Every structure is written in C-alpha cells, then in structure tokens.
Amino acid sequence: MDYIRIQSIENPLFRSMHDLMKEVFPPEEVLEYSLWKEPLEDPGIRVFVAVHEGEVVGATEYRYYDDFQVAMTDFTIIGREGLGIGRFLARKRTEDLKELAAASGKPMLGMFAEIYNPYRGIEHEFGGVKPMNPYVRREVLSHLGYKRLDFPYVHPSWENNGEAVEELDLCFLPADEDAAHLSSELIVKFLKRYYTVLSNKPAAWVAMIEKLEHSKDVALLPL
Template identity: 65%
Template sequence: MEYKRITSIDDPNFRKMHKLMGQIFPPEEVLEYELWREPLEDPGIRVFVALDGDEVVGATEYRYYQDWNIAMTDFTIIGLQGMGIGRFLAVNRMKDLNALAEQNGKELYGMFAEIYDPYRVENYEFGGVKVMDPYVRREVLSHLGYKRIDIEYVHPSWENNGEAVTGLDLGFMPSDDSQEEIEASLVADFLTTYYTVLPNKPPEWLGMIDRLRKKDRVALLPL
C-alpha cells in the first residue's frame, strides 16, 4: 500500500475518498464535496489515503496544532478487512505527527479524537464494513491509549444546520499514559478553533464550551 497525501478536490483520489466517506459515515458527519476545497489547501490539515494500486482502500484526516503541540484525528476509514489498513494508517499517521512535533522542537503532547459511543446509539451501520463497527473502533482506540474526557459532549452537525450531534465522546490520547487530567482551557480553545468552519453553533455546544471555560482541569477516564 501507498500512503499518499491529498491537497486538492481535483485530485482523482479525493473523489474516491469522498465516495468512500459517504458509504461509511452518516450524512451529518460528512462535509459536502465543494466545502473541502479550502480545508485541503490548508497546510495544517493532513488528508492521506491508503492506495492499493489505484484503489482507495482507506483514508485518514488529522491536523497538528503547533501552538498547542497537540493533534486531532478527524477520521479513519478502513474500506476493506484483512489488509491491515488500520495499522498501516495509524503507524504512518504517528510517524508524520512525531516528525511535525520534532520540527516544532517538542514531543507531541497528545491527540484528540471524537469517538462513537455505541452503548448509547446502536444504529450506526458504517456501510456494513465490520472493521468500522463502533464497538470495534472504540476498543481499538482504547488500546491505542485514548481516554474519555469527562464532559457531556456534543458537536455541531457538519451539515451546518445548527443541530447538535450526540452519541459521541471526546477522547484524548496523551503521550504520557499516566496523565489523568487535561487542561479545560485547552479543550475549549481547541474545540472553538476546530469548529470555526461551522458558523451555526447549537446552544448545547455553546453551553458545553461555557462550562469548560469555568473549569481548571477535566478528568481523563477509561473508554
């Protein structure tokens, strides 16, 4: 497999990736095609596909925030089972992020991720791909070192309709696995920056941010 970066919606591999996203994720989790143009041109947003020949069999999007020395995994897509795609993406993503942190003169502090909670919402199909099953993904992320940030988490719908999306946790994978708390201001600042692209914020999300602003630290709990 080849780990290849996409920086334009005009890249033929982007169309293949976006189609794969639509097959795997629910509609409110998928940014519409044309709205990808600016994000892909942003050097801080890193979108890579796993290519098997000319077929996109997996993809991951993530970003590194130099000022905070943290990363965010936006998504990981595994299109086929039995090929080691998840491991391939995770290893190459971490190599890339460690290199970015090293260029910044630091060791990566940690990485955020939104994590589906199938114990609350049971109707996620994810295109029928069993390796994308939310029970499997949650346990894999736990194995990788992700912990649940102790907040009632919602996020604005990517359909930009002002609705709150529930049924997920906000996770954080600290580089130091013994870390049991995270700075509340970092979480609030990160989320505010991350969702700048969506102007229609639901009141539930605004309330969550306000509560974070009033705290010092937030616990990191097991997934």
C-alpha cells in the same frame, strides 16, 4: 500499499475518498464535496489515502496544532478487511506527527479524537464494513491508549445546520500514559479553533463550552 496526501478536490483520489466517506459515515458527519476545497489546500490539514492496487481502500485526516502541542484525528476509514489498513494508517500518521512535532521544537502532548459511543443505543452500520463497527473501533482506540474526557460532549453537525450531534465522546491520547486530567483551557481553545469553520453552532455546544470555561481540568477516564 501507498500513503498518498491529497491537497486538491481535483485529485481523482479525492472523489474516491469522498465516495468512501459517504458509504461509511452518516450524512451529518460528511462535509459536502465542494466545501473540501479550502481544507485540502490548508497546509495544516493533512488528508492521506491508503491506495492498494490503484484503489482507495482507506483514509485518514488529521492536523497538528503546534501552538497547543496537540493533534486531532478527524477520521480514520478502513474500507476493506484483511489488508491491515488500520495499522498501516496509524503507523504512517504517527510517523508524520512525530516529524511535525520535532519541526516545531516542542513535544506533542497528545491527540484528540471524537469516538462513537454505541452504548448510548444509537446504531450506525458504517457501510456494512465490519472493522468500522463502533464497538470494534472503540475497543481498538482504547488499546491504542485513548481515554474519554469526562464531560457530556456534543459537537456541531458538519452539515452546518445548527444541529447538535450527541452520540460521540471527546477522547484524548496522552503522551504521558499515566495522565489523569487534561486542562479545560486547552480543551476549550482546541474546540473553538477546530470548529471555527462551522458558523452555525448549536446552543448545546455553546453551553458546553461555557461550562468548560468555568472548570479547571477534566478527568481522563478509561474508554
């Protein structure tokens, strides 16, 4: 299996990846095809696909903010069972992030991720691919060390229509496994930077940010 970076919407592998995203994720979680042009050309946004026998069978997007010393996993897609795609992507991503942190001269504090909370009663089939089932993914990410940040989380829809998406938790994988809290200031700075690309922020998101700005830190809870 090959780990290949995509940096242009003209890359044929990107069309395959975007089609896979539409099969797996609900519409509000998928950025429109043409809007990927600038993100893919951004050197700070890292989009890789897992290619098996010429076919895109998985993908991951992530970024590293060296000024914040944190990473963000935008998504991980496992398109087929039985190939070890999840472990392959996680290992390759970790290797890459370690190199980025080393190049910055500062240690990585951890990695954010938005994780579906199926216990809220919202069902997503995720294209019928069993490894993408929200219950399975949540438990896998818990095994990896992710913890849930203890506040009601919403995020702007990637359709940029001003709608608030509420069925996810904001989670964090701390480099220090014993960490019990994360700075609210860091969370706010990260979220503002991360969602700069979306101009149409829902009122619920703005209110959430304002509340975080008036707190000191946020507890890290078991996922």
